[in-house]
Amino acid sequence: MSDSVIQLDGINHSYGDLTVLDRISFQVRRAESLAIVGPSGCGKTTLLRIIGGDLTPSNGRIRRAGRVRTVHQRSGLLPWRTVAENIELGLRNGSPLSRKQPELQDLLRLFRLERFADFYPHQLSGGMRQRAEVGRALAGETEILLLDEPFSSLDYLTRLRLRNELVELLRIRPRTVVLVTHDVTEAAQLADRILVLSDRPAIIRREIRIESMRPREPTSPEVVRVAHEILSELGLEHDLRNGVADSAVPMI
Ligand SMILES: Nc1ncnc2c1ncn2[C@@H]1O[C@H](COP(=O)(O)OP(=O)(O)O)[C@@H](O)[C@H]1O
Ligand SMILES: [Mg+2]
Numbered sequence: 001m002s003d004s005v006i007q008l009d010g011i012n013h014s015y016g017d018l019t020v021l022d023r024i025s026f027q028v029r030r031a032e033s034l035a036i037v038g039p040s041g042c043g044k045t046t047l048l049r050i051i052g053g054d055l056t057p058s059n060g061r062i063r064r065a066g067r068v069r070t071v072h073q074r075s076g077l078l079p080w081r082t083v084a085e086n087i088e089l090g091l092r093n094g095s096p097l098s099r100k101q102p103e104l105q106d107l108l109r110l111f112r113l114e115r116f117a118d119f120y121p122h123q124l125s126g127g128m129r130q131r132a133e134v135g136r137a138l139a140g141e142t143e144i145l146l147l148d149e150p151f152s153s154l155d156y157l158t159r160l161r162l163r164n165e166l167v168e169l170l171r172i173r174p175r176t177v178v179l180v181t182h183d184v185t186e187a188a189q190l191a192d193r194i195l196v197l198s199d200r201p202a203i204i205r206r207e208i209r210i211e212s213m214r215p216r217e218p219t220s221p222e223v224v225r226v227a228h229e230i231l232s233e234l235g236l237e238h239d240l241r242n243g244v245a246d247s248a249v250p251m252i
Helices: 044-052 083-091 097-110 126-138 156-172 184-190 221-233 237-241
Strands: 004-015 018-029 033-037 059-064 068-071 144-148 176-180 193-197 204-209
Touching: 004 044, 004 176, 018 044, 018 059, 018 176, 018 204, 033 044, 033 184, 044 059, 044 068, 044 144, 044 176, 068 126, 083 097, 083 126, 097 126, 126 156, 156 184, 176 184, 184 221, 193 221, 204 221
Parallel strands: 033 176, 033 193, 068 144, 144 176
Antiparallel strands: 004 018, 004 059, 193 204
């Protein structure tokens, strides 16, 4: 209990008459990576906004220990700032930039963004923008990283590459992660634990623990098995077997 960084107790949320979340309770331990998977519109973004403190739930208690950064589906980079300036903003915690210069250079190298340091977001590809966005979120001393379908707007190969990079970055800079995704392979590859939500109003249908350590290959037997398990929990395994879903990247 003592190493839990996020704790939700009986969270309910309604937008007016529309009940979105129903008695959601769970904890996330320090440096754990938790994935949340569920049907479109079931309340995943709402849940992440509650965890991040952007939204007060209608009922229930939330406790969070540490600073939070959120990465959204589409880039939240400041368009009038360069890549380096955006990352520098993530880094700065009231300390002067001059002291942060060496760390900024290290980060640009780590995120493979050196060549793009002086580019503005609109000059980057979608993949580069999300890489810079994740970079900015991992800069500085943030403890909690919230990812809301961070790679879903990207093409398949870029998504695979960024996923692998994220695993590596988290090895170097461990963070407590909550990842919302509708890509079941992504959940099985990145998470230590997966919560499968129901249709709205969302309840936690199932919790799946993944025993093997990260990094995991997207094609490893355990990742494939867990991906099937999630789909089967959502009643979608049939689509996967019949090739209706893209068999390489089952999405819901
Ligand atoms: N600010 C809001 N006001 C009213 N309804 C909202 C608001 N945000 C989301 N909703 C509704 O709540 C439901 C859950 O939304 P959301 O949390 O974005 O789901 P998900 O991220 O799982 O797709 C949807 O039906 C959505 O239309
Ligand atoms: Mg959403």
